[in-house]
Amino acid sequence: MSKAHHRKKHPEAVRQQLLDVAAKLSLEKGPASVTLDAVSQAAGVSKGGLLHHFPNKLSLLDGLFADLTEKLDRALAERMREDPEPKGRFTRAYISVFFQPEGLADGEKWKVLTIALISEPHLRERWRQWVERHLSENVGTDSAFDAMIARYAVDGLWLADLLGTPTMDAQTRAVMLERLTALSRL
Known part of the structure; x- marks a missing residue:
């Protein structure tokens, strides 16, 4: 039985992690590499989790x-x-x-x-x-x-x-x- 639903959520920490990963991807591979899929995968966050914080790439840049x-x-x-x-x-x-x-x-x-x-x-x-x-x-x-x-x-x-x-x-x-x-x- 999964305990995922019992896990404490830390939305601000996840949001900051997504911003950090987006910045790192952009520096290492260029701004074009900052896609929602790439950021969610590199951060280990589901795409739905990323979309909860940032519905599109511009909102991710706005967040940064x-x-x-x-x-x-x-x-x-x-x-x-x-x-x-x-x-x-x-x-x-x-x-x-x-x-x-x-x-x-x-x-x-x-x-x-x-x-x-x-x-x-x-x-x-x-x-x-x-x-x-x-x-x-x-x-x-x-x-x-x-x-x-x-x-x-x-x-x-x-x-x-x-x-x-x-x-x-x-x-x-x-x-x-x-x-x-x-x-x-x-």
């Missing part, structure tokens, strides 16, 4: 986006709480999280999301809304032109890091970090 931006929001909020200077606080938190490869947890998943952002208009719109929300929340402290320059420079470096194409040594990177941080205070 939500998971990562929630973690990003927490990292930014933590760094902002640690910064006593209001002017440019969001920009300095943004620099801290995105500029240094070790500053952003789940870096491998961000690679997956970056590819998805490029190819999925729906996710690009969600990212635009995320950025606009944070900028509007911090308009009084981070709307200076120099802060915008710093954030755009960090975006470029973040993309280079995600693509594995950084071209600067540690000393140059440290000088750039210092300069961008100084821009956030102007």
Whole structure:
């Protein structure tokens, strides 16, 4: 007699496992490999179980986006709480999280999301809304032109890091970090 119906269910753990597997498949085999069948099989979850959490591939990508931006929001909020200077606080938190490869947890998943952002208009719109929300929340402290320059420079470096194409040594990177941080205070 099967004891499957007596097994405790952990829907959040299953959901997170599905997101992790989708990210891993995309990194190892490319975004096209992320099919509902492949994810359910690799996760050891029935297709019905996967469909319970994510009815289609876009909802799976949406789930990955939500998971990562929630973690990003927490990292930014933590760094902002640690910064006593209001002017440019969001920009300095943004620099801290995105500029240094070790500053952003789940870096491998961000690679997956970056590819998805490029190819999925729906996710690009969600990212635009995320950025606009944070900028509007911090308009009084981070709307200076120099802060915008710093954030755009960090975006470029973040993309280079995600693509594995950084071209600067540690000393140059440290000088750039210092300069961008100084821009956030102007």
